[in-house]
Amino acid sequence: MKDWREKIQNAQSLDEIEKIRIELFGKKGYFAKEFERLKSLPKDQKPAVAKELNSTKNTLFHALRQKKEELLTQEIQQKLQSEKIDVSLYSASGYKGALHPVQHTMDKIIEYFTALNYAVETGPLVEEDFYNFEALNLPKHHPARDMQDTFYFQDGTLLRTHTSPVQIRTMLSRKPPIRMISPGAVFRRDFDLTHTPMFHQVEGLVVDEAGKVSFANLKFILEDFLKYMFGDVKIRFRPSFFPFTEPSAEVDISCIFCKGKGCRVCSHTGWLEVLGCGMVDPNVFYAVGYKDVSGYAFGLGVERFAMLLHRIGDLRSLFEGDLRLLEQFR
Numbered sequence: 001m002k003d004w005r006e007k008i009q010n011a012q013s014l015d016e017i018e019k020i021r022i023e024l025f026g027k028k029g030y031f032a033k034e035f036e037r038l039k040s041l042p043k044d045q046k047p048a049v050a051k052e053l054n055s056t057k058n059t060l061f062h063a064l065r066q067k068k069e070e071l072l073t074q075e076i077q078q079k080l081q082s083e084k085i086d087v088s089l090y091s092a093s094g095y096k097g098a099l100h101p102v103q104h105t106m107d108k109i110i111e112y113f114t115a116l117n118y119a120v121e122t123g124p125l126v127e128e129d130f131y132n133f134e135a136l137n138l139p140k141h142h143p144a145r146d147m148q149d150t151f152y153f154q155d156g157t158l159l160r161t162h163t164s165p166v167q168i169r170t171m172l173s174r175k176p177p178i179r180m181i182s183p184g185a186v187f188r189r190d191f192d193l194t195h196t197p198m199f200h201q202v203e204g205l206v207v208d209e210a211g212k213v214s215f216a217n218l219k220f221i222l223e224d225f226l227k228y229m230f231g232d233v234k235i236r237f238r239p240s241f242f243p244f245t246e247p248s249a250e251v252d253i254s255c256i257f258c259k260g261k262g263c264r265v266c267s268h269t270g271w272l273e274v275l276g277c278g279m280v281d282p283n284v285f286y287a288v289g290y291k292d293v294s295g296y297a298f299g300l301g302v303e304r305f306a307m308l309l310h311r312i313g314d315l316r317s318l319f320e321g322d323l324r325l326l327e328q329f330r
């Protein structure tokens with residue numbers, strides 16, 4: 001019994017355990033033989049020896065089973081160890097992409113306004129004259145249409161020149177109060193250092209009962225937004241004109257390159273223009289059939305923000321797909 005126990009204890013593998021099991025409990029194994037021998041013993045000795053034998057059998061059986069489990073766990077552990085993959089290791093190859101700076105800037109703008117519960121609305125890129133101009137207080141032959149060199153299709157539709165038509169679409173499909181932004185691509189016949197035929201804007205619109213939305217609200221939100229985007233800058237509102245807002249303003253931040261001292265980027269003014277805004281013109285509300293409401297609106301160019309944030313000199317380089325530029329934003 002003691003010998004068997006040691007043998008089981010010293011077993012190194014499941015194979016060995018299996019061998020011992022056969023030696024002990026097999027048809028021609030140790031216990032088969034012992035029980036066979038029992039038959040030839042005198043009758044009065046049989047019960048005691050049988051009892052002893054059964055107890056030994058039981059003990060060894062359990063010892064064997066325990067050892068088997070032990071070895072099995074060991075084997076699984078070894079397997080886990082040897083097949084382990086270190087997922088934190090750097091891969092030898094593989095190319096890591098990154099968000100395009102325009103997308104990254106867009107995301108940051110959207111993040112600010114959605115946190116304030118502005119809904120994100122979208123509209124078609126191929127737009128009708130009514131939404132892009134007419135309803136925005138830009139009737140046919142209005143001189144302000146020249147501000148936006150438009151791509152027209154033969155059927156009179158056009159590539160939207162700004163994201164403002166989404167204001168109209170949203171107001172026509174919902175009831176006030178409205179609090180929305182609309183990010184997206186816009187198109188103009190323009191191509192130089194600071195203009196590309198396709199670029200991106202984010203439009204904003206807030207409408208509520210008359211008297212509930214003021215220019216002071218607009219000013220507060222835009223100042224907070226611009227500080228979120230550009231950090232500690234000075235901000236000024238300059239009276240301006242847009243057909244769809246009255247009064248209108250353009251908003252400048254103190255030049256982030258020269259800190260307002262005056263440099264080439266800010267044309268030595270110390271200021272950079274970053275967006276347009278104003279109180280929604282009554283004619284716009286009239287066009288969508290809204291009564292007794294007030295609202296503010298704003299619009300900004302995403303590329304301009306991206307250029308300022310990342311200090312990119314030539315707008316066109318954002319769309320050339322040159323990896324040497326894009327890799328810097330990884």
Ligand code: DAH
Pocket residue numbers: 161162163164203204242244245275276277278297298299300
């Ligand atoms: N749509 C104008 C543009 O493309 C930007 C703009 C200015 C939008 C003032 C507005 C606004 O909503 O109030 O130049």
